[in-house]
Amino acid sequence: MGVDVFAIAAAALMALGFYGFVAQPHPLRRILAINIFGNGVFMSMILIARWLPDGPDTVPHAMVITGLVIAVSASAFGLALIRRQALNRRSEPGSTDD
Amino acid sequence: MTEALPALLVFIPFLAGVLQFVTDRRGIPLLPVVTTVITAALTGWLIADVAAHGPVEHFLGGWEPPLGIRLHADGLAVVMLLLTAITGTMVSVYALASHGRHVPGASHFWALWLLLWGSLNALFLSGDLFNIYVTLEMVSLAAIPLVLLAGAGKTTDATLRYLLYALFGSLVYLAGVALVYGIAGTLDLSLAADPLADSGFAGALAASCLVLGIMIKAAIVPFHVWLPAAHGGAPAAASALLSALVVKAAVYLLLRLWTDPLAGLASAPAGQFLGAVGAAAIVYGSVRAFLQERLKLVIAYSTIAQLGYMLLFFPMAVTLAWEGAVYHGLAHGIAKAALFLAAGNVIAYVGHDRLRELSGLDRPLAISLFAFALAGVSIMGLPPSGGFIAKWLLLRAAAETGQWWWLVVLTVGGLLSAAYMFRVLRFAFLRSAGATVDHQGPRPGPLRVWPTMALALLAIALGVTAAPILALLGGMP
Numbered sequence: 001m002g003v004d005v006f007a008i009a010a011a012a013l014m015a016l017g018f019y020g021f022v023a024q025p026h027p028l029r030r031i032l033a034i035n036i037f038g039n040g041v042f043m044s045m046i047l048i049a050r051w052l053p054d055g056p057d058t059v060p061h062a063m064v065i066t067g068l069v070i071a072v073s074a075s076a077f078g079l080a081l082i083r084r085q086a087l088n089r090r091s092e093p094g095s096t097d098d
Numbered sequence: 099m100t101e102a103l104p105a106l107l108v109f110i111p112f113l114a115g116v117l118q119f120v121t122d123r124r125g126i127p128l129l130p131v132v133t134t135v136i137t138a139a140l141t142g143w144l145i146a147d148v149a150a151h152g153p154v155e156h157f158l159g160g161w162e163p164p165l166g167i168r169l170h171a172d173g174l175a176v177v178m179l180l181l182t183a184i185t186g187t188m189v190s191v192y193a194l195a196s197h198g199r200h201v202p203g204a205s206h207f208w209a210l211w212l213l214l215w216g217s218l219n220a221l222f223l224s225g226d227l228f229n230i231y232v233t234l235e236m237v238s239l240a241a242i243p244l245v246l247l248a249g250a251g252k253t254t255d256a257t258l259r260y261l262l263y264a265l266f267g268s269l270v271y272l273a274g275v276a277l278v279y280g281i282a283g284t285l286d287l288s289l290a291a292d293p294l295a296d297s298g299f300a301g302a303l304a305a306s307c308l309v310l311g312i313m314i315k316a317a318i319v320p321f322h323v324w325l326p327a328a329h330g331g332a333p334a335a336a337s338a339l340l341s342a343l344v345v346k347a348a349v350y351l352l353l354r355l356w357t358d359p360l361a362g363l364a365s366a367p368a369g370q371f372l373g374a375v376g377a378a379a380i381v382y383g384s385v386r387a388f389l390q391e392r393l394k395l396v397i398a399y400s401t402i403a404q405l406g407y408m409l410l411f412f413p414m415a416v417t418l419a420w421e422g423a424v425y426h427g428l429a430h431g432i433a434k435a436a437l438f439l440a441a442g443n444v445i446a447y448v449g450h451d452r453l454r455e456l457s458g459l460d461r462p463l464a465i466s467l468f469a470f471a472l473a474g475v476s477i478m479g480l481p482p483s484g485g486f487i488a489k490w491l492l493l494r495a496a497a498e499t500g501q502w503w504w505l506v507v508l509t510v511g512g513l514l515s516a517a518y519m520f521r522v523l524r525f526a527f528l529r530s531a532g533a534t535v536d537h538q539g540p541r542p543g544p545l546r547v548w549p550t551m552a553l554a555l556l557a558i559a560l561g562v563t564a565a566p567i568l569a570l571l572g573g574m575p
Binding site: 014021027030031034037038041044045048051052053057059060063066067070071073074075077078081082084085087088 | 228231232235238239242243251254255257258259261262264265266268269272273275276277279280283285
């Protein structure tokens, strides 16, 4: 097969997400980076489903759906923690906002 | 009936955890106590059955793979179930005091712990890569909120960092799962082994993603940065579960994958590399443990060091090393739970865990400190303890394979762990001319003291129970 634009996109998302996770100190940006990385992983799984010899395979699709559910709930937990962190900082006297 | 045991071990704690969560009882935690007794008894039954008749297999709902889920209890799985049941039962007894009636967040502790127990059992019994991903996530999502229970926003930063690393690690692992499916067309651990063995670069990439993802979750150096604050900041009962079971589950997975689906890809240089990472973890964790000023941080850094020993299996990869690594996981889990519970007793009595202000604790906290010292004997690897047996097996494996450099690592690691354990004991027993320590709480009651002591005694007793447990484990797959 020739160059697949989806493969390049998946690789780019994973690279971008990885860079974000390593380089960004703020937790909100890191959550976003993890989700971008995750989207790259999910995209590559759908590609693998298409490339398998027996045509589009349903097992990776099921895995993506399960993975999305887990990623959404874990991200929600992370966002709730970030909110709590911000509220803690606000209630601490003499603390500087960042 | 015995075929249903693996399913019951997963669903009974789950169901009880969910019920505990929705009912949010503030009275005596009756449901968790009953569930603990039932789950521990069923674990014992399953272990006895596997010991007598060999591995047990169960297809959930009668559906066979690839659609259904296969639960599989082999020697390695039941040894991990044994560790979970022993540690879990003792921590449950301890939590009756530390998270009993009218303690804020107690109901959440019980709900999360029961969900965690079910998730751990599911992880150990899973036989395919994707179910392992799901169960790993369930373990993380049940374990991470436990850190928050320290209360009043004290551990929000540590919890968030733990979550971010766990989430990233599991997505890296998932990328590996996807690649394995692309190469092998199956997710079954055993069936994937042959297609992976001659898959070249793609297989190596898949294996790297799997191993890297798990290493992030297992807090292996250099991915350990989230562990000390999380394990050091959580309530004692939660710290014991996190350090003894949760990170251990990730290392267990590394052993499982390396010897089954990745067996054909597991080259000698890769094994030596993982061994070197383990050695780095041992030295780094021990030195940092020695430098800490807080008791719980000493124990947390000790976990980073002790997990390194289990990685020494990979360069040697012989039966002796296999037995040594798994036995080390068992011995460390039980001893580490005892250490964290003892530290919890110190904090309950004194109100803090600053090492330099702990002098003169030997009188009021005699049994807890004795338990701490006994568990320390196992961590140091002195005979006759479980830690000694594990290190002795690893030493013999190093001698058998002629890899003398691991002998050096094991010896240096033992000396370093003796240094940080004795440093804690020196502060605790040292008495400055009749002065006793200022304390804020009452003396820990029997529900706090005796589970701690029981775990410490078990850590020592593992020194003489090696034969039946290693027979249960069986040889290297």
